[in-house]
Amino acid sequence: MSELQPINFTRGIPAVESFPIDEIQEAAKTVLAQHGAAILQYGPAQGFAPLREWLAEWQGVETNQVITGNGSLELVEFICRHFIQAGDLVLTEAPSYDRAITLFRRHQAELIGIALEPDGPDIAALEDQLKKRVPKLFYLIPDFQNPAGATCSAAKRQRLIELAEQYNFMLLEDAPYRLLRYRGEAAPTLFSMAPHRVLHLSSFTKLIAPGVRAGFALGTAETLAKIAKVAEDTYISPGYFAHGVTYEWCRRGLLEPQIERLKALYAPRLDACLAALDHYMPEATATRPDGGFFISMSLPEGTQTTAVRKQAVKRNLNLADGLAFFPNAGGERFLRLPYCALTPVEIEEGVRRLAKTVQEVRA
Numbered sequence: 001m002s003e004l005q006p007i008n009f010t011r012g013i014p015a016v017e018s019f020p021i022d023e024i025q026e027a028a029k030t031v032l033a034q035h036g037a038a039i040l041q042y043g044p045a046q047g048f049a050p051l052r053e054w055l056a057e058w059q060g061v062e063t064n065q066v067i068t069g070n071g072s073l074e075l076v077e078f079i080c081r082h083f084i085q086a087g088d089l090v091l092t093e094a095p096s097y098d099r100a101i102t103l104f105r106r107h108q109a110e111l112i113g114i115a116l117e118p119d120g121p122d123i124a125a126l127e128d129q130l131k132k133r134v135p136k137l138f139y140l141i142p143d144f145q146n147p148a149g150a151t152c153s154a155a156k157r158q159r160l161i162e163l164a165e166q167y168n169f170m171l172l173e174d175a176p177y178r179l180l181r182y183r184g185e186a187a188p189t190l191f192s193m194a195p196h197r198v199l200h201l202s203s204f205t206k207l208i209a210p211g212v213r214a215g216f217a218l219g220t221a222e223t224l225a226k227i228a229k230v231a232e233d234t235y236i237s238p239g240y241f242a243h244g245v246t247y248e249w250c251r252r253g254l255l256e257p258q259i260e261r262l263k264a265l266y267a268p269r270l271d272a273c274l275a276a277l278d279h280y281m282p283e284a285t286a287t288r289p290d291g292g293f294f295i296s297m298s299l300p301e302g303t304q305t306t307a308v309r310k311q312a313v314k315r316n317l318n319l320a321d322g323l324a325f326f327p328n329a330g331g332e333r334f335l336r337l338p339y340c341a342l343t344p345v346e347i348e349e350g351v352r353r354l355a356k357t358v359q360e361v362r363a
């Protein structure tokens, strides 16, 4: 592979070759023929009813426990509007998803990060925080976390629920990567353990394509009705056309085979990334996830990600800073490697360039 070809370890985007374009085209034709007027008209803010019904059956909940939105991130925005007043405390994992952090900041929440360990949030640190001040919400990504790649253990999930009950706060569980498990067994969702304590978010962005802008939330009917009112006052109704296509694609039973295709495409990319790290950077302490989109690592003591990033550009390697993933201070040595949109050859070459760059910066 040419050293001139740029390699982007920057954004957590799906591989374009995973998009089921022909299936989407067929689904669009059918849904227009069968539900054309409904999906081209305004509708209830909760979302296109057939999609909500399909999601409810899939997730084993009542239809009024599901709302859809234009991607799951905008549902975070509506949840903030409903729950957060300026000065309210919100906890996130540290690191956490930078765009969610931005939304919490936009609502002037006070943000505190709870250190993320390889098996989920540091429970002792959480307990210390709860003794000082109880948050409105704790935002978590329990499965194949963005940006770290960590997955919360079953024991920590149990403890999180107990603490949320004891101290009376909500858990916001964001789970867009959960179904992309390449090996091992999944722990139960927080929502399945305590539906009244948890708002669960997920999305078709990583399963079909970001372009369908189809996210959904599971929660109690009362809370979701309030969030739907915020949605209605914002966009009247979500994108019924794309959600109709998503519905028809799901109705045809195409989700399961697509997930299998995604696993077959992405698992070798994860393995390529882990193998390249073992080979070129054996001293690195990287996360070793069983699924999802991300591996992360801490660069060696004294080596700043910003400096490595600047130097990496000279080798046509594009990296992202770590700072934005940390709600408070930290992240100076944090590096996220999103591997799904790169081929195994590109991944190996990217890690080789990274190792060389780190050596140069340290020299």
Ligand SMILES: Cc1ncc(COP(=O)(O)O)c(C=O)c1O
Pocket (backbone or CB within 6 Å): 012, 070, 071, 072, 073, 074, 097, 141, 146, 174, 176, 202, 203, 204, 205, 210, 214, 215
């Ligand atoms: C944890 C997490 N939540 C939400 C999103 C946004 O998803 P959507 O495209 O459904 O808005 C992402 C996208 O990268 C993500 O990583």
